[in-house]
Amino acid sequence: METDWIWGLVGGLLIGTGGAVYLLGNGRIMGASGIIGGLVDGSGWNTFWERAVFLFGVVVMPLILWPLYNVEIDTHMTSNWTVIIAAGLLVGVGTRIANGCTSGHGVCGISRFSLRGITATVFYILAGGLMLAIFRHVLGVV
Amino acid sequence: MRILLSLLAGALFGGGLFVSGMTDTTKVQGWLDVFGNWDPTLAFVMGGAIIPMFVAWRLTPGRKPLVGGEFPSLPRPELDHRLITGSVLFGMGWGLAGLCPGPAIASITYNGLGGVIFMVAMLAGMLAAPPIGRGLDRLASAT
Numbered sequence: 001m002e003t004d005w006i007w008g009l010v011g012g013l014l015i016g017t018g019g020a021v022y023l024l025g026n027g028r029i030m031g032a033s034g035i036i037g038g039l040v041d042g043s044g045w046n047t048f049w050e051r052a053v054f055l056f057g058v059v060v061m062p063l064i065l066w067p068l069y070n071v072e073i074d075t076h077m078t079s080n081w082t083v084i085i086a087a088g089l090l091v092g093v094g095t096r097i098a099n100g101c102t103s104g105h106g107v108c109g110i111s112r113f114s115l116r117g118i119t120a121t122v123f124y125i126l127a128g129g130l131m132l133a134i135f136r137h138v139l140g141v142v
Numbered sequence: 143m144r145i146l147l148s149l150l151a152g153a154l155f156g157g158g159l160f161v162s163g164m165t166d167t168t169k170v171q172g173w174l175d176v177f178g179n180w181d182p183t184l185a186f187v188m189g190g191a192i193i194p195m196f197v198a199w200r201l202t203p204g205r206k207p208l209v210g211g212e213f214p215s216l217p218r219p220e221l222d223h224r225l226i227t228g229s230v231l232f233g234m235g236w237g238l239a240g241l242c243p244g245p246a247i248a249s250i251t252y253n254g255l256g257g258v259i260f261m262v263a264m265l266a267g268m269l270a271a272p273p274i275g276r277g278l279d280r281l282a283s284a285t
Contacts, residue, residue: 092267
């Protein structure tokens with residue numbers, strides 16, 4: 001759609017404002033994989049409620065906005081279980097080893113011109129593009 | 143206060159992911175698919191998100207977080223094998239499914255069984271990451 005980029009920009013501004021609140025308010029870097037990952041492996045249990053409440057907000061807000069949104073919502077999620085499980089495992093392992101994902105390295109890192117954030121972003125975009133090129137255009141799986 | 147701000151940040155993040163269309167896997171894969179029907183939306187989301195964060199970082203020197211304490215100590219600007227290997231693995235999964243951790247969490251209530259299975263696999267991967275990371279460290283120091 002022609003208006004997609006406007007919604008992208010508006011949504012992006014909201015995401016960045018969330019990150020700004022988390023940084024200036026709580027003194028924390030808003031990284032989705034770090035916030036949930038710390039709950040999974042126990043490394044973030046000392047800030048359990050701060051993390052849990054953040055995740056609650058992430059899950060609930062789309063449900064509040066949903067009725068106001070007059071466009072059909074479809075995630076177009078693949079129904080190939082092998083792809084879903086492999087992708088989930090790769091995302092989980094990769095983000096924790098790299099210590100960040102699109103929000104932490106991407107949004108929070110690039111905005112302070114972090115060498116690590118920019119490098120991580122270049123590598124995950126290249127890897128993602130390459131996987132899609134192979135699995136969509138060569139193998140036709142996704 | 144800390145909890146309220148956390149809820150506000152989460153709500154803004156989740157709302158932004160929803161509004162921007164980033165929980166739609168075709169938009170994410172559309173950005174990565176340079177050989178197909180390329181979709182630039184993700185660049186606008188990233189650009190939009192970086193603006194408030196850029197301002198926020200500019201406000202940190204000489205100040206303290208609203209709730210007290212200190213701003214996070216930032217890692218030294220050094221590249222290591224973990225950053226590269228981890229980002230490549232993450233990118234591979236991201237490209238395959240079109241989901242990264244934020245949108246996977248935001249869409250958990252409306253992404254069907256596939257979204258739940260992705261979440262379970264992602265959490266399992268996160269649980270497995272510390273030993274895998276240590277294995278990579280040994281591999282890196284051996285070479």
